Amino acid sequence: MVRTVAEDESEQKVLDDIAKFGWHCISIFAEGEEAEYSFTVGLFQSFGHPELIIFGLAPQVAHQILCIAADAARSGHPLDLAQPSDALVNNYLCCFTQVPASAYQAYVGFGRWYYGGNAFPLYQVVWPSREGLYPWHPQAAPEFRATQPVIAVGAGGA
Secondary structure (H helix, E strand, O other): OOOOOOOOHHHHHHHHHHHHHOOOOEEEEEEOOOOEEEEEEEEHHHHHHOEEEEOOOOOOHHHHHHHHHHHHHHHHOOOOOOOOOOEEEEOEEEEEOOOOOHHHHHHOOOHHHHOOOOOOOOOEEEEEOOOOOOOOOOOOOOOHHHHHHOOOOOOOOO
16 A cells, blocks of 8 residues: 655655656765666556666656656556666666665665555666666676666676
8 A cells, every 4th residue: 555645745746746756766876886777656556567767867858768767658668678678878788687676775765665565567777877887787887887786686688
């Protein structure tokens, strides 16, 4: 059962955006050695689409990318998360990796709040470097890997 009552302004904003748009985007700024990231809340409830998380991009850019995926889900033509896609970033194939529920608490607290636990699917959008390398590639720069940690178990062969 999803949340319908908020206890503060930030929770109310999540509920209002989900009611109006079908989803909400939350951005977490980089802190110390932790990478910045953004994630969706409401896609699963509104459109039956897994929630998405993306690391290492400015909030505005991440929101634009997540908006493309949300619009596709809303239109009834969701992205195939089993296949790489160039629909999100021009001239680059993004991959999707399923995030284990064990990682939810560390990254998607508002998602857990909204859904009342971990009963929702979550996929990470993984984008390549300018050289076309994914974070799991042996030649990917350490800085790039730090910017975009891959939190899925067993990721690295997409």
